[in-house]
Ligand code: ASP
């Protein structure tokens with residue numbers, strides 16, 4: 001068994017959906033379960049419409065019609081005629097009526113709770129799974145559409161509901177397993193579920209990967225494939241370095257590290273259920289299906305010690321607190337962190353000396369208040385417009401000479417702060433924003449382009 005999850009861009013047009021059908025057909029002997037997102041951009045439109053309805057903006061109706069039109073148009077291209085197309089047109093209309101009712105409810109009540117928003121935002125997946133299942137069928141892949149709200153049982157934290165694994169496991173056994181035994185391809189919408197009482201919920205934006213991972217871990221599948229529109233994870237952001245290369249394999253920890261730097265390929269928290277059960281997750285490109293993709297594994301299968309990627313993030317603020325009397329004192333570090341905690345501001349990198357602490361924050365919104373609190377503890381300096389540059393990999397602690405190579409390459413760059421990841425998956429440092437791209441290019445050349453100048 002495998003799980004194949006297709007994101008919104010993979011479903012962007014009739015042609016892409018035919019591509020999806022082809023990918024599934026090629027893998028029919030591996031008993032695939034298909035999980036789909038909404039068509040690209042639809043969830044955003046649904047949410048925007050809800051916000052407009054809340055503001056009593058008549059534009060909500062326009063958005064609703066646009067959403068329906070996209071789906072009707074797609075049906076015309078996918079199924080030029082016949083009973084299946086008629087059935088699906090009616091289905092789209094029925095969902096459209098439901099959406100109309102919900103938008104009107106929001107409009108008149110002037111209230112949009114997370115629970116109402118979930119009922120609305122999940123409609124994209126309620127549309128797409130029926131359409132994709134019918135398309136697969138028409139393509140000669142016998143498929144069955146399954147409403148994921150009958151499978152994924154969640155708690156009641158609407159907007160970010162957590163799947164209840166035991167309940168969901170029995171639903172998977174009841175609904176999905178029999179289909180696989182009969183050589184049918186189950187097709188489910190990602191992102192959506194329902195509470196024990198049957199109220200629609202969602203797993204949060206981007207949650208389809210999570211759905212795929214939940215189903216895959218419960219089957220259990222031998223592999224979970226996340227089909228997207230890029231070749232996989234890259235050694236560096238290709239906008240900074242055109243010579244970016246595909247990373248064939250990463251560990252879950254490395255993937256998490258890269259995600260912090262905005263490698264938007266997938267959010268590692270969403271594949272946690274798979275990782276916990278040791279099920280490999282493969283990121284693949286539906287626009288370039290023969291590419292091998294990136295394999296994400298729980299346990300490293302390669303030796304480590306070599307960098308896997310260079311990542312960077314701008315818009316960082318460094319806060320330096322120095323206090324000569326901190327020498328040999330205890331409790332100082334705790335009080336510094338309390339200040340950040342009080343203002344709910346996460347700290348990313350930390351470096352300490354006997355008499356000072358440097359740390360970075362991503363979100364400077366509450367910085368003035370934090371600064372005021374910290375000034376009671378010591379002398380505070382704030383450096384804005386900084387960037388974190390990170391060499392991501394595993395097993396660095398056992399690796400002699402790596403730091404030397406990194407800092408040799410960067411000898412002309414002013415490094416403000418250095419931090420060696422405690423989980424042994426990165427070496428990170430802070431430079432001024434204007435030095436970020438240059439540092440990244442130099443490091444990428446050293447580690448991934450054979451050091452050529
Ligand atoms: N359609 C949902 C979203 O756009 C879920 C997903 O695509 O993962 O957030």
Ligand code: MG
Pocket residue numbers: 007206208209
């Ligand atoms: Mg996504």
